[in-house]
């Protein structure tokens with residue numbers, strides 16, 4: 384894998400990030416080291432986790448994914464080999480001990496950072512994500528809170544996950560006016576199966592749900608150059624599973640895109656999953672996809688996308704067809 388310098392930071396990250404939402408539930412025991420080692424051996428250095436991973440699993444205590452990363456870094460004495468990104472400020476969900484709805488209130492986010500630092504057993508979080516937006520709050524209040532944490536030396540940089548481009552633009556404007564770096568990246572859901580039909584099924588403005596980047600968001604990233612670090616980048620294995628599953632990605636256009644992916648995969652001698660991931664990597668702005676597999680075999684296939692080169696014509700054709 385190549386490395387990418389995230390603009391306006393001193394973070395140099397591998398071109399694929401590794402997400403650990405499944406760690407502690409689907410990924411346990413020896414599989415933890417097998418996956419981390421395989422990712423590191425492929426040149427990976429960028430890990431994504433969250434304060435709430437994965438409280439929706441029955442019997443799970445919050446923070447197990449962060450604890451597993453902390454444990455791995457300690458056992459392998461490898462803190463300096465990884466860029467650690469975690470998230471906080473998630474709204475209340477079942478099993479998640481939030482006693483009110485002020486999930487981006489400073490006391491709440493600061494308490495989340497306390498927990499994350501302690502579970503990860505690190506002094507500073509390299510990239511801190513707000514897991515959701517709270518559109519009831521002015522962006523200035525949110526950025527000032529994050530700046531306080533940055534100046535305290537608890538987070539190095541920060542970004543917004545599941546933020547609309549309209550709110551990202553407001554944040555950018557506030558940061559510029561106040562001489563701040565502001566958000567250095569955004570983390571929406573995005574992949575080649577995210578089609579207009581898919582967007583229609585999704586309610587975008589509810590901060591309690593996941594936000595898939597739409598055409599407007601992509602145009603905004605193209606215009607501003609803000610890096611995107613998208614999750615669900617393989618559409619839950621949709622392209623690896625012949626465009627037939629999971630069902631929620633199977634829109635008419637999604638299946639048509641799969642068919643184009645399949646065709647190109649034969650021409651380029653790459654797997655369909657690699658073509659779909661390479662498509663993300665060949666956008667007009669920096670895109671660093673987050674991989675979410677629990678299997679070494681699938682991880683190795685995914686990072687192999689780093690070897691796939693696409694022309695601009697191929698990128699456009701995969702999206703729009705002839």
Ligand SMILES: NC(=O)c1ccc[n+]([C@@H]2O[C@H](COP(=O)([O-])OP(=O)(O)OC[C@H]3O[C@@H](n4cnc5c(N)ncnc54)[C@H](OP(=O)(O)O)[C@@H]3O)[C@@H](O)[C@H]2O)c1
Pocket residue numbers: 401402403404405431432514544545570593613614615616617618619620621623624656673674675676677678681684
């Ligand atoms: N900010 C947010 O709100 C948010 C939300 C969701 C996720 N995330 C982050 O993003 C990461 C990735 O998200 P995600 O898990 O949704 O990504 P994803 O890779 O699109 O989905 C993972 C699922 O796809 C399957 N899959 C992947 N490669 C496959 C292949 N080659 N063949 C068959 N199935 C395959 C996996 O099964 P196997 O395990 O069997 O491979 C797993 O069930 C998470 O770990 C987390 O760090 C962030």
